[in-house]
Amino acid sequence: MKSRLATFAAAVLAAAAAVLFSVGPAYAATGLHVSGRDIVESGGQTFVMRGVNHEHTWFANETDSFADIKAKGANTVRVVLSGGRWTANSAADVANVIALCKQHKLICVLEDHDTTGYGEDGAAYTLDQAVNYWIGLKSVLVGQEDYISINIGNEPIGNTNAGQWTSATVAAIQKMRSNGFQHLLMVDAPNWGQDWTYVMRDNAQTVLDADSQHNTVLSIHMYAVFNTAASITSYLDTFRSKGWPLVIGEFGWQFGAGEVDDQTLMAEAVARNLGYLGWSWAGNNDPILDMTVNFDPNQLTTWGQRVFNGPNGIKATAREAAIFGGPTTPPTSTPPTTTPPTTPPAGGGCVAAYSIAGQWTGGFQGEVRVTAGNAAVGNWTVTLAFPNGQTVTQVWSATVTSSGSTVTARNVGYNGNLAAGASATFGFLGTWTGTNGVPAVTCSAT
Structure with missing residues (x-):
C-alpha cells in the first residue's frame, strides 16, 4: 500500500x-x-x-x-x-x-x-x-x-x-x-x-x-x-x-x-x-x-x-x-543491550543525545536517547531549545510541554527508572521552516 x-x-x-x-x-x-x-x-x-x-x-x-x-x-x-x-x-x-x-x-x-x-x-x-x-x-x-x-x-x-x-x-x-x-x-x-x-x-x-x-x-x-x-x-x-x-x-x-x-x-x-x-x-x-x-x-x-x-x-x-546454510535451530541469544551514544556523567544525573531520524519538506522525525550516569535514576527530564522555531506535533515514549521554542520532555511510567549507565529513547514528529537546526539539549534526573 x-x-x-x-x-x-x-x-x-x-x-x-x-x-x-x-x-x-x-x-x-x-x-x-x-x-x-x-x-x-x-x-x-x-x-x-x-x-x-x-x-x-x-x-x-x-x-x-x-x-x-x-x-x-x-x-x-x-x-x-x-x-x-x-x-x-x-x-x-x-x-x-x-x-x-x-x-x-x-x-x-x-x-x-x-x-x-x-x-x-x-x-x-x-x-x-x-x-x-x-x-x-x-x-x-x-x-x-x-x-x-x-x-x-x-x-x-x-x-x-x-x-x-x-x-x-x-x-x-x-x-x-x-x-x-x-x-x-x-x-x-x-x-x-x-x-x-x-x-x-x-x-x-x-x-x-x-x-x-x-x-x-x-x-x-x-x-x-x-x-x-x-x-x-x-x-x-x-x-x-x-x-x-x-x-x-x-x-x-x-x-x-x-x-x-x-x-x-x-x-x-x-x-x-x-x-x-x-x-x-x-x-x-x-x-x-x-x-x-x-x-x-x-x-x-x-x-x-x-x-x-x-x-x-x-x-x-x-x-x-x-x-x-543457516542454523538448523533458532538462535538462543538475548536481545542486544543499548550502547550509550555519549559518555555518561561521572556522578548521578543523565545525558541526552539528539538526532534526526528522518526529514522531509516542512517536517521531520527526531529521536533523543537518555543515558543515566554512574547512579540509577528514577525519573528524567530533557529540555530541547530549538534555534529555528521548530515545533513538536506528536511524541511517543515521553510526555511533552512547550513554551515558545523550548520543549520539555519527561519520562512516562515505563522508561523513567534507569540503572546506572542504562538508556531510554523517546521520539517525536515536528515541523520546521527554512532551517532545521540542532537544539541545545540538557538532561536532569532524580
Whole structure:
C-alpha cells in the first residue's frame, strides 16, 4: 500500500494466516510447507519469517535494497508486485526479484498488491484476477518452491461486505492448485487485512480445508486495530488454540497512542515462534512508516531501529533459512543491550543525545536517547531549545510541554527508572521552516 498512512485509522492493512491438519499434510516434494502451526523447509527445519516489506512495484530500480535488507539481519522479504493496477511487473522482472532474493539468502514472499481494498476501493482487482496474474508468471515460479511463498492478494477485501472473503479466498486457493502450483500459499484477511470483523478468524478452517495440498498459511496485518497488548494477545491466542499457522504479514509501530503496540507484537511473536514482516523498508507517501531515509541503510529511522535492533527485533531473533546454510535451530541469544551514544556523567544525573531520524519538506522525525550516569535514576527530564522555531506535533515514549521554542520532555511510567549507565529513547514528529537546526539539549534526573 503506497499511501498506507492516509487510510491508517479507518481501515488498515491485511492479515493472513493458514492452517494445516495434524495428520501428515500433502505438500511439494521439495519446498516450504506447513506442518501443524509451523512453516517448515524441505529438509524438515522449522523456518520463522523475520523480515520487512519492500515496495518493489513502485521502486523497481531500488534493487540494492535486497542486499541492504539482508545486511540488517532479515531472513525474509515480502515483495510488492502488480499485475496491472500499477505498472505491471513482468515475468522477467519477477524472475530477477527471485534471483536477488536467492543471491542474498532471503526467503521471498511475493504478493500481488492489485487486490488491496476490493469492494471499497473501486480500482482494486478481484482475487480471481490475482490468480490469473500468478498463472501468467507460472514459468518463473515453478521450481522455486524452496525459496518463495505466494501471497495471493494483498488485503483483498476492504470493509464493505467483508463476508465475501471466505468464498473468494477458497476459490482462489482452489484455482491455484488446479493450475498446478505446489508452493506455500499465503492469504490475507479482509478489513484491509486487519480482520476487525473476525471473518478470517471465524472461517479460517473452511479456507484451510479448501487447499488440496494443505499448504496455506494465514497472514494478519496489524495496525491501529491492534493498539493494545490485550487486542494483540487475544487475537493470537485464538489461532494458537485452534492450531492454525499464522504470520504477521505487515505491521507498523506505536508512534502515537492509537497505533499498533509493536513492542508487544514482536515480543508475542517471538514467544509463540510466529513470523513477522514489518511495513516497510522505504517509499511511503508519508514517511512515518519508512524504516530508512530514502532507501539508505545507513540512515535507519526510529521505526527502523525498533524493528531491526530493538528488543525482540530482527537482528536478535532471525535465523537464516537452512537451505542457504543457516542454523538448523533458532538462535538462543538475548536481545542486544543499548550502547550509550555519549559518555555518561561521572556522578548521578543523565545525558541526552539528539538526532534526526528522518526529514522531509516542512517536517521531520527526531529521536533523543537518555543515558543515566554512574547512579540509577528514577525519573528524567530533557529540555530541547530549538534555534529555528521548530515545533513538536506528536511524541511517543515521553510526555511533552512547550513554551515558545523550548520543549520539555519527561519520562512516562515505563522508561523513567534507569540503572546506572542504562538508556531510554523517546521520539517525536515536528515541523520546521527554512532551517532545521540542532537544539541545545540538557538532561536532569532524580
